[in-house]
Amino acid sequence: MATTPYVPTPTPTDHPDPTRARLIDAARLVFAEHGFQAATIRDICTRANANVAAVNYHFRDKAGLYLAVLRHSMGAAGMPEPREAALRAATPEEALRLMISAMLRRMQNQSTGPACHFRIMLHELAQPTEALPRVVEEIIGPNYNAMREILSRLLGKPPDHDLTRMCAHSIIGQVVHYAHAGPVIGLLWPDLKMTSERLDTIATHIGDFSLYAIKQLKEKNSHE
Amino acid sequence: MATTPYVPTPTPTDHPDPTRARLIDAARLVFAEHGFQAATIRDICTRANANVAAVNYHFRDKAGLYLAVLRHSMGAAGMPEPREAALRAATPEEALRLMISAMLRRMQNQSTGPACHFRIMLHELAQPTEALPRVVEEIIGPNYNAMREILSRLLGKPPDHDLTRMCAHSIIGQVVHYAHAGPVIGLLWPDLKMTSERLDTIATHIGDFSLYAIKQLKEKNSHE
Amino acid sequence: MATTPYVPTPTPTDHPDPTRARLIDAARLVFAEHGFQAATIRDICTRANANVAAVNYHFRDKAGLYLAVLRHSMGAAGMPEPREAALRAATPEEALRLMISAMLRRMQNQSTGPACHFRIMLHELAQPTEALPRVVEEIIGPNYNAMREILSRLLGKPPDHDLTRMCAHSIIGQVVHYAHAGPVIGLLWPDLKMTSERLDTIATHIGDFSLYAIKQLKEKNSHE
Amino acid sequence: MATTPYVPTPTPTDHPDPTRARLIDAARLVFAEHGFQAATIRDICTRANANVAAVNYHFRDKAGLYLAVLRHSMGAAGMPEPREAALRAATPEEALRLMISAMLRRMQNQSTGPACHFRIMLHELAQPTEALPRVVEEIIGPNYNAMREILSRLLGKPPDHDLTRMCAHSIIGQVVHYAHAGPVIGLLWPDLKMTSERLDTIATHIGDFSLYAIKQLKEKNSHE
DNA sequence: AATGAATGAGCCTTCATTCAT
DNA sequence: GATGAATGAAGGCTCATTCAT
Numbered sequence: 024m025a026t027t028p029y030v031p032t033p034t035p036t037d038h039p040d041p042t043r044a045r046l047i048d049a050a051r052l053v054f055a056e057h058g059f060q061a062a063t064i065r066d067i068c069t070r071a072n073a074n075v076a077a078v079n080y081h082f083r084d085k086a087g088l089y090l091a092v093l094r095h096s097m098g099a100a101g102m103p104e105p106r107e108a109a110l111r112a113a114t115p116e117e118a119l120r121l122m123i124s125a126m127l128r129r130m131q132n133q134s135t136g137p138a139c140h141f142r143i144m145l146h147e148l149a150q151p152t153e154a155l156p157r158v159v160e161e162i163i164g165p166n167y168n169a170m171r172e173i174l175s176r177l178l179g180k181p182p183d184h185d186l187t188r189m190c191a192h193s194i195i196g197q198v199v200h201y202a203h204a205g206p207v208i209g210l211l212w213p214d215l216k217m218t219s220e221r222l223d224t225i226a227t228h229i230g231d232f233s234l235y236a237i238k239q240l241k242e243k244n245s246h247e
Numbered sequence: 248m249a250t251t252p253y254v255p256t257p258t259p260t261d262h263p264d265p266t267r268a269r270l271i272d273a274a275r276l277v278f279a280e281h282g283f284q285a286a287t288i289r290d291i292c293t294r295a296n297a298n299v300a301a302v303n304y305h306f307r308d309k310a311g312l313y314l315a316v317l318r319h320s321m322g323a324a325g326m327p328e329p330r331e332a333a334l335r336a337a338t339p340e341e342a343l344r345l346m347i348s349a350m351l352r353r354m355q356n357q358s359t360g361p362a363c364h365f366r367i368m369l370h371e372l373a374q375p376t377e378a379l380p381r382v383v384e385e386i387i388g389p390n391y392n393a394m395r396e397i398l399s400r401l402l403g404k405p406p407d408h409d410l411t412r413m414c415a416h417s418i419i420g421q422v423v424h425y426a427h428a429g430p431v432i433g434l435l436w437p438d439l440k441m442t443s444e445r446l447d448t449i450a451t452h453i454g455d456f457s458l459y460a461i462k463q464l465k466e467k468n469s470h471e
Numbered sequence: 472m473a474t475t476p477y478v479p480t481p482t483p484t485d486h487p488d489p490t491r492a493r494l495i496d497a498a499r500l501v502f503a504e505h506g507f508q509a510a511t512i513r514d515i516c517t518r519a520n521a522n523v524a525a526v527n528y529h530f531r532d533k534a535g536l537y538l539a540v541l542r543h544s545m546g547a548a549g550m551p552e553p554r555e556a557a558l559r560a561a562t563p564e565e566a567l568r569l570m571i572s573a574m575l576r577r578m579q580n581q582s583t584g585p586a587c588h589f590r591i592m593l594h595e596l597a598q599p600t601e602a603l604p605r606v607v608e609e610i611i612g613p614n615y616n617a618m619r620e621i622l623s624r625l626l627g628k629p630p631d632h633d634l635t636r637m638c639a640h641s642i643i644g645q646v647v648h649y650a651h652a653g654p655v656i657g658l659l660w661p662d663l664k665m666t667s668e669r670l671d672t673i674a675t676h677i678g679d680f681s682l683y684a685i686k687q688l689k690e691k692n693s694h695e
Numbered sequence: 696m697a698t699t700p701y702v703p704t705p706t707p708t709d710h711p712d713p714t715r716a717r718l719i720d721a722a723r724l725v726f727a728e729h730g731f732q733a734a735t736i737r738d739i740c741t742r743a744n745a746n747v748a749a750v751n752y753h754f755r756d757k758a759g760l761y762l763a764v765l766r767h768s769m770g771a772a773g774m775p776e777p778r779e780a781a782l783r784a785a786t787p788e789e790a791l792r793l794m795i796s797a798m799l800r801r802m803q804n805q806s807t808g809p810a811c812h813f814r815i816m817l818h819e820l821a822q823p824t825e826a827l828p829r830v831v832e833e834i835i836g837p838n839y840n841a842m843r844e845i846l847s848r849l850l851g852k853p854p855d856h857d858l859t860r861m862c863a864h865s866i867i868g869q870v871v872h873y874a875h876a877g878p879v880i881g882l883l884w885p886d887l888k889m890t891s892e893r894l895d896t897i898a899t900h901i902g903d904f905s906l907y908a909i910k911q912l913k914e915k916n917s918h919e
Numbered sequence: 920a921a922t923g924a925a926t927g928a929g930c931c932t933t934c935a936t937t938c939a940t
Numbered sequence: 941g942a943t944g945a946a947t948g949a950a951g952g953c954t955c956a957t958t959c960a961t
Contacts, residue, residue, distance in 0.1 A: 200420025644872025
């Protein structure tokens with residue numbers, strides 16, 4: 024244990040192309056495609072041009088590699104993007120639209136882009152591992168809170184209010200549905216092509232749908 | 248042929264406690280918990296108090312057992328429930344609310360009730376098997392079409408219209424989010440208890456949210 | 472054991488088409504194709520339109536069925552054919568030619584004809600079972616002795632003489648080679664087609680080859 | 696790729712006692728005894744004092760191990776022996792006798808010697824695998840061609856002539872019969888002991904038998 | 920710092936066989 | 941007289957992991 028260096032390397036981008044970095048990169052794709060359990064170390068090592076024992080050497084464990092992948096994905100610059108988008112908005116309405124659009128776009132290029140952790144999340148939902156709490160805390164939580172802030176302003180309710188939360192779920196549910204149910208939607212709607220324009224259309228629809236609903240909910244609520 | 252009885256027997260409830268039925272019952276739970284690939288025949292057979300070879304005898308295959316479980320879940324009386332609920336409604340608004348409520352209730356008690364196939368579906372989404380098209384065709388498709396019929400009346404657009412489809416996705420996305428993101432929501436909203444009343448609250452919220460949005464969308468669309 | 476009727480049925484052609492007969496018929500083909508060990512009871516029973524347990528019921532064992540097949544093949548009318556052919560001959564030379572021709576013909580239609588036990592023998596040579604001594608005693612031995620009788624007359628040596636035996640082996644070896652090495656010969660001599668004329672040519676060649684050799688051997692031996 | 700070393704290593708005798716070599720050695724015996732299908736990996740690994748997974752690691756497959764055994768046997772120094780023996784002969788008659796003798800000797804001590812692939816071939820004949828064409832091409836073919844060359848000179852016919860081929864089959868058939876029919880001959884001729892002198896006697900007999908026959912066939916053929 | 924070799928547990932499947940009916 | 945159902949043993953294969961170097 025004293026010889027396993029998988030902990031004292033907090034700077035992952037020190038070396039240009041060490042085995043460690045190649046492993047994380049390959050693992051991201053494999054975990055995204057198959058999930059934690061179904062992914063095999065051999066597959067990852069083959070893609071990373073590394074030895075089978077490399078994973079155990081660098082990360083002690085399959086689970087260690089998985090955690091490293093998540094930590095890497097969370098630390099990547101791509102993460103705060105949706106919230107940043109929202110910050111640039113002048114009105115809460117625009118902020119909501121920007122967030123929706125950013126989340127939608129993020130969920131597309133899952134397989135290649137630096138944000139394929141969305142697909143990892145999908146697997147995590149189907150079969151949660153011990154990493155779920157950490158992911159929720161560091162990735163999902165902040166986004167969830169940011170959205171509640173926006174909704175709080177739109178609804179005139181505190182972020183902790185049940186209505187605010189349920190509205191947040193309604194919006195997030197609409198967005199992630201296109202990622203979660205991707206294969207099913209492909210079968211139910213064969214003509215659908217996920218082009219960039221189509222993505223815009225969907226984002227606009229979700230924005231309209233949600234803002235209309237929120238406006239009415241606010242009115243009805245203020246009358247009570 | 249006389250030795251391979253894994254063709255679907257017409258009267259599955261003839262005998263009081265046949266191994267075949269016990270296997271399907273146990274498999275439902277195990278598949279729901281772990282998904283097709285991660286589930287092990289040994290686990291299933293142990294829970295069903297059956298021999299490891301029983302699966303091969305009755306269903307030829309792990310895949311055969313999986314198909315049988317899906318077929319059983321689809322054929323179960325629980326399946327048409329959401330659509331039936333909608334048929335009893337007087338207005339399309341009520342029909343929509345009934346469908347939402349039925350789907351939500353269905354998604355709860357996944358582990359024990361006859362409808363744990365919702366959790367199976369979740370795994371199927373994360374890692375589609377060859378059974379996905381069949382499930383879509385026989386389970387999801389009809390519900391999707393029923394919902395589009397209702398929305399078609401509410402929106403004044405044909406069921407095939409893009410707006411109708413996107414509204415359907417918006418509603419379904421809101422509903423299934425509570426199933427898909429269950430563990431995450433549990434972490435983000437620790438006080439939430441999924442009691443029967445809470446379920447009603449959520450169903451009402453999704454109904455309100457969606458009907459408000461639809462009404463506005465219809466108005467805006469008719470002005471164009 | 473008292474209830475297993477697989478022994479007291481010495482008359483196999485009593486009933487027109489009982490399961491037992493169908494099993495033996497199917498087993499002959501399967502054993503001929505795959506040998507004793509590689510043949511599976513399920514395959515046999517499926518082809519015989521019988522239950523998996525039928526073999527154990529009628530023959531107690533896979534080995535029991537195998538023995539029954541051999542007994543059936545040995546008792547069949549086709550067996551003494553080569554020797555009968557030899558008896559009809561006027562001279563020992565003709566007797567030898569007739570035997571060679573009969574053995575060659577017999578070895579062809581192995582798969583369908585009633586004499587597919589030749590292929591069973593091939594498997595028995597590769598992996599002898601406990602049935603080998605019985606087969607040698609009842610099938611091969613008589614043919615071997617008949618051939619030695621003929622050779623004894625041709626060579627002027629007793630049937631037990633080493634030269635007689637080695638000549639018998641030389642002739643039998645030539646003949647069975649076309650059966651044993653069938654797949655190899657097919658690869659080494661792709662143009663070869665095992666038509667009836669070709670069979671005649673081969674029989675004539677082996678007859679010429681052997682009779683020339685025997686004549687010379689007799690001469691040389693008588694001078695010593 | 697770094698993890699799959701089952702590609703043939705150029706220097707198989709580098710290490711004194713590597714698992715790979717022990718596996719091949721054990722597999723040779725087991726395959727010779729039971730044939731490809733009936734042989735079990737567990738048996739081989741037990742005899743080789745290796746883990747069950749070692750076969751998968753070194754040869755990917757049971758079939759991979761089988762191929763390696765064949766390749767090893769074919770590459771062994773013992774292979775070209777019969778042809779080399781023939782090359783040292785002054786006359787074609789002597790060449791033929793030398794080949795016969797070498798083949799006969801080779802077929803003995805199948806179980807321990809480096810040439811137990813003869814018994815493997817026997818299984819291959821009874822139940823051909825995908826390896827048969829390769830074996831024919833690399834082992835049997837060259838011997839067959841060498842013998843046809845010799846016979847061509849003895850008969851005055853081209854190596855491709857039907858008579859040449861049939862004579863080759865006659866000789867090869869006589870020789871391999873002692874290997875193929877070993878157990879049967881043992882039962883038919885209990886006094887036979889396969890001593891070295893007996894092997895010489897048999898070789899001489901087959902040589903006499905065949906050369907007499909060939910001489911006569913050549914005469915008869917030249918008169919036509 | 921990194922790897923080739925080896926390991927043991929576990930998986931799915933197939934087999935011959937038995938038992939109750 | 942015959943069968944559907946069930947069983948335990950075994951087989952080939954894959955996996956994550958470890959160890960000596």
